[in-house]
Amino acid sequence: MSETAPEQTLERAAASRPAPFLLLAAVVAVLVPARAAARPLEDIDLYWHILIGREILDGTPVAEAGRGWSFAPVPDTWISTQWLAEILFAWLHDTFGFQSIVVYRTVTVILALVTLALVTLYRRPARAGAWPFAVAGLALAITSQDRSQQLTYILAPLVGWWALRLLREGRLPRWWVVLPLVVVWANFHGGWLILPMALGFAVVARVLEVGIRDRAVIGGVLLAAGCGLAAAVSPSGLDNALSLLRFSSSTGQIGEWGTVRLIDWQSMAIGLMLVTVVVAWALGRHRPSRGEVVYVVLLFAFGYSAWRSSTPACLMLAPAVTGILARALGDPDPLPEGTEQPLARVAAGIAVVGVLLSGVLAVTQTPVLDPDIPQDLLGQVREHPEPQRVLNTYNVAGPLLFFGGPPPQVLVAVDGRADRYGGEYIDEYVDTLLLARPGWEEMVADLDPTSAVLRDDEPLAGALVAQLGWVEVAREGRTVLLRPADATGWPAG
Structure with missing residues (x-):
């Protein structure tokens, strides 16, 4: 027997061990909801949102809620664009108390992780999907709050997946799913705008890939326009579809509209995503197409445009970055039907335990209110x-x-x-x-x-x-x- 046989046997044994990529995703699925559950309520605007919702539940028309609250010398014509969220917050508080808002924050973070897992890990190679899942999970951990934006975080990975399929395969989501979703979303949070925006990015990228006469390009333009009309189904009408423009241009005093700094702990997630893409493109086995480059660059430009945009951008980028890494590593994407991922059951079990523990923590967490509130x-x-x-x-x-x-x-x-x-x-x-x-x-x-x-x-x-x-x-x-x-x-x- 050769003297190197034992070493070769050890090498083969090491090579046959399942790589614990999904365990990284499981750890993220435990830590991110736990962080959401362990913090007091932090959104300083939550309290007036509850009051708006309470007025609506008491019978005040949405268009009149919040009137007469201020003696500022400005017209009192404001109409809430997130009244569905305000009704939810008021009902939760008045029924179960402030603790229920902590539970809301925790549950919405869990749902965002579930959506993220479906577009990065389900039927996708684990070593390509685990890292984008972890990075986008980090973005959730940094920015998730007791706010209406949580619905946007839940839907952003799905939006990224829909846009990616449009670019790759010319497939569009069903209009009868998208348009009713936008109606609800636009009356809950202004983040609905990322859906027509991502479709627009994918349309531009697909034109570079296959030309402007492609049926999917025309369908994408029509669907994006339909989203704008659906957003106008609101007490404030067409003004609801333009509300984000008013917010972003209203003042430079609002920190969440500030420009993202390249070196800052809050921009860590989108920075890691950017480095990942650059390295994968530089060292990968195949060069990216023009359409892919344009689509990804546009999403990064959106993510770096303002603080509030960085997390939705990370969540939308995650399915695309998974595909970029899979191609760079030479892995099939999607995986063949019936492929078993290494340690998938162990990782799922760990994630479930983490979800249960975070639920218990959310119900028992104290203090519930920020101690700085006088x-x-x-x-x-x-x-x-x-x-x-x-x-x-x-x-x-x-x-x-x-x-x-x-x-x-x-x-x-x-x-x-x-x-x-x-x-x-x-x-x-x-x-x-x-x-x-x-x-x-x-x-x-x-x-x-x-x-x-x-x-x-x-x-x-x-x-x-x-x-x-x-x-x-x-x-x-x-x-x-x-x-x-x-x-x-x-x-x-």
């Missing part, structure tokens, strides 16, 4: 014998309306409805008033507030005391409650 301080606003016109810091508006109100006990100078106030007012409010820059006194006089709830490190808080003689009523954490010197009905500060 509930006792806001309770003093609620207990004042007269309604209050509150000069407020931007991010305290939601809790102020909820715990200090509801309206008309509290009227705010600004709140999270950026499209209601417009960029000019918000920029002036934040850059001039809150920073106590020249002109702030005139703004205070014009607004004529009866009290103020501000961050103690905001220049306006100190200026009101030092220059206008306002008095501190209470302080909790980083928040201070102030009143004019001649105001009555407040406890001694």
Whole structure:
């Protein structure tokens, strides 16, 4: 027997061991829902969303919900574009309490992972799909919140899959599935726009592949246009289809609309996805087609356009990146019918256990509310014998309306409805008033507030005391409650 036989036997044994690619996906399926379940409620706008939903459930027409909440000098014509989500949040809170919103966040993260797994792991090579699944799962872990955007996260992988099939095979999703879905989606969250956008990207890419006369190209254009019409089936009509344009252009003060930085922990996921594609294209066995390059580059451009776009872009890219990796590695994609993935049952078992544990954690997680919310301080606003016109810091508006109100006990100078106030007012409010820059006194006089709830490190808080003689009523954490010197009905500060 040869002296190298033992070494050859060991090499063959090692080669025959199943590679644990799916175990990486299983770990992600455990950790990401656990993180969603273990955090308190973080969306500062959740509270006014609940109030909007509560008004609608009490019989207020959608087009009138949220009216009369503010004394800002801007038209009070705002109509909610996510009223279905607000109804859901109000019903969950009023039926089961704030804990149910944590459960909502956890369940929607799990559903997003399920959709992601279907387009990256089901009948696709594990060593090609596990990494995009993990990276997109990381994006979910970073950005998932108690917000209506969770529905977009659930559907984004499916949108990416539909667009990829259009590019690859000229296959379109059924219009009678897509259009009713858009009607619901557009009244739940503005992320519905990624569907016609992805179809448009795929149409452009397919034109480069097969030409403009392709039937799928024409069908894709018609379906994308149909999505815009379906989004207009809303209390705000066609304006609902244009709502994202109003949000994105309203002000530079909203962080989620800011440009994505290349080096930042929040951009880690889309950065990893970009590196993966570049390496796979550079080292792969086959060069990518022009259409594939254009489609993927357009999705990356969308992902880097704003913070709120990076996670949907990662989720839409995941099925395409799986195919890119499969081709680079020489794996069949899709896998032949009946192919068994190594360690698939073990990975599925681990994922199921993780889902169950995250469910238990969501139900028992404490604290449920962000400890930074000054509930006792806001309770003093609620207990004042007269309604209050509150000069407020931007991010305290939601809790102020909820715990200090509801309206008309509290009227705010600004709140999270950026499209209601417009960029000019918000920029002036934040850059001039809150920073106590020249002109702030005139703004205070014009607004004529009866009290103020501000961050103690905001220049306006100190200026009101030092220059206008306002008095501190209470302080909790980083928040201070102030009143004019001649105001009555407040406890001694």
